[in-house]
Amino acid sequence: MSETKPHSAVHSSNFVPDAGGTVEHPGGSAPGNGNSKDKKKGGIISKIRRRLTVQGDSETIDGAVMAELKGKKANEKTEDHHLHLRCAVTEYSGVSKKGHAPYNPRKKNQDALIMADDPATNTLILCVLDGHGEHGDGVSAQFRDQLAMEMMSHPSWGTDIKKAAADAIAKVEHQVIRNFRIDTEFSGTTLSMAIVRGNKLTGVNIGDSRVILGLEEGGKLVAEEFTHDHKPDTPGEKERILAAGGRVFAVEYDDGIDGPPRVWLGHMDVPGLAMSRSLGDAVAHTAGVISDPEFTEKELNPSSDRVLVVATDGLWEFVENDETIDLLFPTPGPAEAVDCLVKEANARWMQEEQVIDDTTIIVAHLFDYKASEE
Numbered sequence: 001m002s003e004t005k006p007h008s009a010v011h012s013s014n015f016v017p018d019a020g021g022t023v024e025h026p027g028g029s030a031p032g033n034g035n036s037k038d039k040k041k042g043g044i045i046s047k048i049r050r051r052l053t054v055q056g057d058s059e060t061i062d063g064a065v066m067a068e069l070k071g072k073k074a075n076e077k078t079e080d081h082h083l084h085l086r087c088a089v090t091e092y093s094g095v096s097k098k099g100h101a102p103y104n105p106r107k108k109n110q111d112a113l114i115m116a117d118d119p120a121t122n123t124l125i126l127c128v129l130d131g132h133g134e135h136g137d138g139v140s141a142q143f144r145d146q147l148a149m150e151m152m153s154h155p156s157w158g159t160d161i162k163k164a165a166a167d168a169i170a171k172v173e174h175q176v177i178r179n180f181r182i183d184t185e186f187s188g189t190t191l192s193m194a195i196v197r198g199n200k201l202t203g204v205n206i207g208d209s210r211v212i213l214g215l216e217e218g219g220k221l222v223a224e225e226f227t228h229d230h231k232p233d234t235p236g237e238k239e240r241i242l243a244a245g246g247r248v249f250a251v252e253y254d255d256g257i258d259g260p261p262r263v264w265l266g267h268m269d270v271p272g273l274a275m276s277r278s279l280g281d282a283v284a285h286t287a288g289v290i291s292d293p294e295f296t297e298k299e300l301n302p303s304s305d306r307v308l309v310v311a312t313d314g315l316w317e318f319v320e321n322d323e324t325i326d327l328l329f330p331t332p333g334p335a336e337a338v339d340c341l342v343k344e345a346n347a348r349w350m351q352e353e354q355v356i357d358d359t360t361i362i363v364a365h366l367f368d369y370k371a372s373e374e
Contacts, residue, residue, distance in 0.1 A: 086122045088199045088300045089308065090369070093334035094126070094362035097342055099314065101355040111312050111360040112140040114193075116148035121158055123197040125151065128209050128360045130312040132278075133187030139280045140189040142176050143169075161195055161202050162295050169206070173279050173291055186271050188280025191293070192227055194310050194364075196300075201308075203227040203296035207275045210316050213298075214307030214325040221306055221329050223321035226296055230277040233261040237276035246287030263287055306369040307337075314359030315341060318348035332371055334363040 098109035110131035117124045125148050131140035150168035151157060157164040169191065177184050190207025203211045205227035214221040230237055232248045241248055245266040250258040262272040265287050273284040279291050309324055319327070319341070327344055328337035338361050349356040 085117055085119060085124060086198065087124055087196050088201070088302075088305070088366045089124050089126075089196050089364045090367065091334055092124075092126065092308075092362060092364035093338050094310075094360070095338050095342060096128075096360040097314075097346075097358065099349070099356040099358045108137050109358050110136040110140060110189075111314065111358040112137075112144035112189075113360050113362060114144055114148050115362065116152075118152050118157075121197060123161075123195060124364075125193065125195055126308070126310050126362045126364060127191065127193035127204075128310050128312050128362065130190040130207065130209050130314075130358070130360070131187070132189065133281070135182045135184065135187035136189060136280075138179075138182040139176055139184060139187055142179065142182070143172055143189060143191065143279065146172050146175070161197065162204075165193070165195065165202075165204050165295075166293055169204075169279070169291070169293055176280060177282070182280075184280035185282050186284075188273075188278040188284070190275065190312065191279060192310055192312075194226070194308055194362075196308075196364075199300045199302070201226070201298045201300050203298075204293045205296075206230065206277045206279055206291060206293050208316070209310075209312045210321075211308070211310050212321050212324065213305060214309070214328070215304050216306050217304070221325045223325040225321055226298065228294070228296075229316075230275050230294070231261060232263045232274070232276045234276065240290070241276060241288030244286075244288030246289075263289055300366060302367045305366050308362075308364040308366060309341075310362040310364075311341070312358065312360045314349075314357040315345045315361055317345075317357065318352055319345055328363060328371075330371060334365055337363040 092115065094113050094115050096109060096111045096113045098107065101107060112129040112131070114125060114127040127147070129140035129143050131137050147168055150171055151164050154164035154168055176182055190209045191204065192207070192209035192211055193204040194211045195202040195204065203226045205211070208229040208231065210225070210229060211227040213224040213226050215224050232238060232241060238248050241263055247264045247266055248261050249264065250261045252258055260274040262274050263276065263284055264270065264272060265283070271281065271284050273281060273289060277290050277292065278284065281289060285291070307325065307328065309328070315324065324341060327340055331337040331340055341361050341363070342359055345359050346356050
């Protein structure tokens with residue numbers, strides 16, 4: 001574990017624990033809008049039901065490792081921290097685990113996470129990124145490596161968290177797009193972030209990763225969704241996409257089950273992005289997809305707010321908010337909670353899809369919460 005220093009960001013790596021791969025990150029299991037003219041038969045893309053994008057036939061579309069990198073892999077590990085800031089979070093832990101798919105043995109982990117603290121402002125940043133497309137790992141990695149420092153060095157960081165975060169996100173995205181090594185035409189990432197300063201919680205969301213809270217009610221923990229997924233069929237999001245000339249429809253597969261609603265160009269069946277906001281994804285942005293973050297704010301309550309969970313949809317695809325809180329309730333600490341959630345999410349992926357998505361989860365305890373004391 002890296003030592004935390006003032007004004008420095010403590011970042012995780014893109015951990016690659018073992019051989020295996022995964023399909024691209026799903027955009028959710030919501031059916032289409034029920035209008036048959038907005039659905040298309042699966043055809044060849046029935047084989048990639050849960051990919052975020054369905055355009056492209058490169059062997060690296062799911063983030064496969066290039067041949068010259070074969071055999072190079074890092075060990076998966078959990079970053080576990082006891083926090084010494086004067087803020088609501090007292091202990092936190094996070095992990096990013098590569099998924100698995102038999103058809104893609106050279107799959108890279110396209111998820112990434114950021115866990116960074118700034119003692120000067122008593123601020124903690126907890127962020128997950130879910131890359132997709134051929135260069136999705138490059139997009140998420142650049143945000144992982146640069147975003148926290150860009151936020152902390154912003155002139156408004158000490159007084160206006162939302163402005164600092166929005167400007168930093170836009171700056172890093174611009175740098176990613178200009179990076180000739182990363183093709184963002186059909187690649188991008190989600191971003192979900194919890195910023196804790198003192199007892200103030202600020203949520204930042206782009207895409208379909210998510211932040212939730214565990215609140216104590218009647219001696220047990222209940223879930224409260226803090227950020228909200230950006231899905232193409234959400235009324236406000238769909239209206240913007242249609243106004244930009246894009247289309248929204250789900251693919252109907254041969255087994256009669258619809259995939260998630262996706263964003264398509266008005267004249268061509270690409271890119272098939274299963275979210276309405278993302279970072280990168282240049283083609284999707286011409287069809288109404290945007291990278292504007294959505295902010296949520298809350299003053300944390302020491303008498304009821306107990307747990308914070310930040311995760312990619314490797315968790316949320318098959319584990320609901322309430323289930324997540326129920327699963328972590330008996331665990332003694334954040335590290336054990338993260339391990340429990342990863343194992344449960346992976347098991348459900350194998351049961352439902354016979355593949356496992358990349359999964360990144362951060363759990364934080366608030367106000368010295370200990371499950372054993374409940």
